[in-house]
Amino acid sequence: MIILFLNCGSSSVRYSVYDWARKESLAAGLVERVTMPGTAITHERPGKDKVSFEKECKDHTEAVKLVVDTLINKEYGVINDVKLISAVGHRIVHGGKFAKSVLVDDAVMKELKEISDLAPLHNPAHIMGIEAAQKIIPGVKNICIMDTAFHQTMPDHVFMYALPYEWYTDLKVRRYGFHGSSVLYCAKRAAVLLGKKSNEVNVIVCHIGNGASITAVKEGKCFDTSMGLTPLEGLVMGTRSGDIDPAIPFYVMSKTGVSPDDMYNTLNKGSGVLAVSGKSADRRDVELAAEAGDQRCQLAVDMESYRIKKYIGAYAAALGRVDAVVWTAGVGERGPVIREKALRDLEYMGLEYDHDKNFSALTKNAESEITAPNSKVKSFVIPTDEEIVGVEDIVAILENRYDVHTKYTYIFEDKNYRNKLRDELFAKEIAKKPFLLKAAVNVPENIKNLVK
Template identity: 55%
Template sequence: MEILTLNCGSSSLKYQLYDWDNGRVVASGIVERVTQPGSKIEHATSGKEELVREQDCPTHAEAIELILEALTDPTYGAINTIDQIKAVGHRVVHGGERFSRSVLVTPEIIEAFRELAHLAPLHNPANITGIEAARKVLPEVPHAAIMDTAWHQTMPQHAYLYALPHSWYQEHGVRRYGFHGTSFLYTAKRAAVLLEKDPFETNLIIAHIGNGSSICAVKNGVSVDTSMGMTPLEGLIMGTRSGDTDPAIPFYMINETGMTSKEVESALNKQSGVLGITEKFVDRRDIEIAAEQGDERAQLAIDMEAYRIRKYVGSYAAVLGSTDAIVFTAGVGERGPIIRQKALEGLESMGIIIDQQRNFASMTKNAETEISAPDSPVKVFVIPTDEELVMTEDTYALIDGTYKEHTEYRYRFQDPAYINADRKAKLPKDLKKWQGLDTTLTKPWR
C-alpha cells in the first residue's frame, strides 16, 4: 500500500511516497517555482537515477500532475500506475484551536481551514490550494490533513495566552499556537525510546533549528510551552525571521522612516534573523566559513543565535522542574555542531555536559546520536526529524479507523526495534566521511 504525502508551499511542493507494507520510502522530491516561469521537479526513486525536469506549472494542479508523472515514469518512477496510491496526507500549518488532531479532509474541513487562513496568511492558503488540487487529480482516494499546531493544543492557558486585552483572544483568536508540531511529536517519541522510558514519564527540551526555528518544552510527554507564538515569527533567531523583539520597534520604525506596516512586517519576516545580522548570509554553513575567515558580523550571528537558544533552554528547564534530555533536530540542529556547542556550553551546573568529540562528529541525518558526556545527568541527543513519517502514519491510521490523538496512540517508530531502511542504507557513507561518528556513539539507522 502506497501513501503519498504533500507539503505545499506558495511556490513549492515537497512530496514523499511511502510503501506502508514494507515500511520504507520509495520516492521523494520537490517541485520548485510553482506558479512561476521555470518550474522544475527534482525526483528520486530508491535505487534509480535521479530525475530533474523543467516543466511549467502555472498552478499546483499541474505540479501534482508532474509528480504523478514522475512517480509512474518507466525509467525513473516507483509505481506502475497512480491507482497504487491509496491515500494522500497533507501538511497544514495552522489548525487554530479547532484541531487538536489530524483529520480526514471533507468540504467542511476545507472551509474550516479557509476560516483560519487569517492566522497563517503566508501558509494556509497554499496548503488549501494543494489539498484542492490533489483532490481534483486524485478524487477517488482519501485525503488527510496533519496540522503543525495540533501537537501544542496541550499547552495550559497560562502558557498560551498573552497579557493583552482578553477580548482580543475571545473575538480574534490572539494567543500562542506554536508550530513544528509533527517534528516535535516524532522527536519526543524517539527520545523516549532512546531513554528507555515511557513517553508520558519523560521531560524534554526539543530545539528544532533550521531556516525556521522553534523550541518546545515537553512535560510528561506533551507540549507545555513553545517559542513560536500566534505566528512563526516569535521566539528563536531564524534564517530571515527576527524572533523575539520589542513589540514597540515596528511603531518606532514606522514613525522614524515612514515605512508602511506591510514593509515592516516583511522586514521582520524576510530581512531579519541571521540575514539581518550579517546582511549577507542565510545558510549557517556560509556563516561559519565567514566567521572562520574573520567576518565579525558572521561571528556575531552565531553568538546571538546560540545565546537565544541557551536562554530558552534555561527558561524551559525552569518550566519542567527536571529534564531528562535536550534534543536537537532539523537542518541546523542535526548538522550544526558549533551552534549546539555554543548553545549549551557553561550549563554544567544544570547537569548538561557536552562531549565535544561526539558533538563535532555528529553531522548526519541518518543516525540518532548521543552527544552528551557519559556522566552528564541530562542527556543530549541529535535526532533527525521525520515529519513525513508522522504524516504517513496519521494518514494510514485515519483510513484504517485506528487513529487517536498521540496521547492514546502508539506509532510504529516508537518500537525499540524500529529501523528506518532508507537511513540504514545511507549511513555507511556518513560513517566513512565522519570518522568520529561510530556506532558506539549512535543508535544507527533508527
C-alpha cells in the same frame, strides 16, 4: 498501501511517496516556481539518479498533476497506476484548533479557510494543494497533518497573551506553536533512547533550521513552545527576527514611512541571521565567515546560540526536571558550532557537554548522544522524520484506529524500530568516516562491523 504526502507553498510543491507495507520511502521531490516561468521538478529515488526537468505549471493543480505524472512515468516513476495511491496527506502549517490529524471534509475545509489569515504565507497554498489533489486524483481520501496539533496540550496560562481578552475570543489570538510533527517524533525517540515511556520524560526539543523553535515537553506532552500566533516569535532564525520589542516596528514605520506589509515582510524574510550577518541565512556560510574573522557573522552566531541557551534555561525552570535536550532539523542535526555554544556551561542543570562527541555527530543519518557518560541530563541529536509521523497518522485514520498521540503508540516508539534507508546511508558514511560512530547510538552491529 501507498501514501502520497504533499507540502504546498505559495510557489512550490514538495512531495514524498511512502510504501506502508514495506515501511520505506519510494521517492521524494520538489516542484519549484509554480505560477512563474521556468517551473521545474526535481525527483529523487533511493539508490537511483536524480531526475530534473522543466515543465510550466500555471497553478497548483498543474503542479500536482506534474507530480502524479512523474510518479507513474515508465522510465523514472515508482508506481504503475495512480489508483495505487490510498490517500494524499497534506502538511498544514497552521491547524488552528485541531488537536490531531483529520480526514478532509467540507467542515475541515471551511475551518482551514477561516483561519487562513493566521498563516497568510502558508495556509492558502495548502488549501490550493488539497483542492488540486481532489481534482487530479478524484475519489482519493485527503488527510491533513496539522503542524500545530502537538501543541494543543499547552495550558491556558501558557498559550494566552496579556492582550485584550476579546482578541482571543473573537480573533483567535493565542500561542499555537509549530514544527509539531517533528517535535512529536523527536520527543518519542528521546524517550526510547532514555529507556522510558514517552509519558515519563521531560525533554526540550530544539528544532533548529531556517525556521527554528524550542518546545518544552512535559511527561510526553507539549507544555510550552517558542513560536506563537505565527512562526515569527521566539528564536533568532534564518530570516525571521524572533522575539523583539513590539514597539520597534511602529517606531521604524513612523521614522521611515515603511508600510505594514513591507514591515511584516522584513520581519519574516529580511531579518534573523541574514540581517545580522549581512551575508547569508545559511549557517554554514556564516560560520565559515566568522571563523575567517568576519565580526558581523560572529555576532550572528553568538546571537543565535545565546537565544537558544536562554530558552533552554527558561524551559528547564518551567519543567522542573529535564531528562534530555534534543537537537533536530538542518542546523540542529548538522550544526555542532551552534550546539556547542548553546550547551556550554549548563553543568548547573546536570548537563555535561562532550566536545568530541558533538563534533563527531556530523551526520543526518544517525541518532547521537553529545553529552558525557555521567551527565545526568542527556543531549541527543535526533534526525527528524516528519514523514513517518504523517504517514502513520494517515494509515491509522484509514484503518479507523487513530487517536491523539497521548492515546496512540507509533511504530517508532519501539526500541527495535529501524529506518532502513537511514541505516544504509549511515553505513556508507561510516565506511568513509569511522569517527561518526563516536557519538552515534542505537547502531546495528552489522554497521559497527564496517570499521573493524
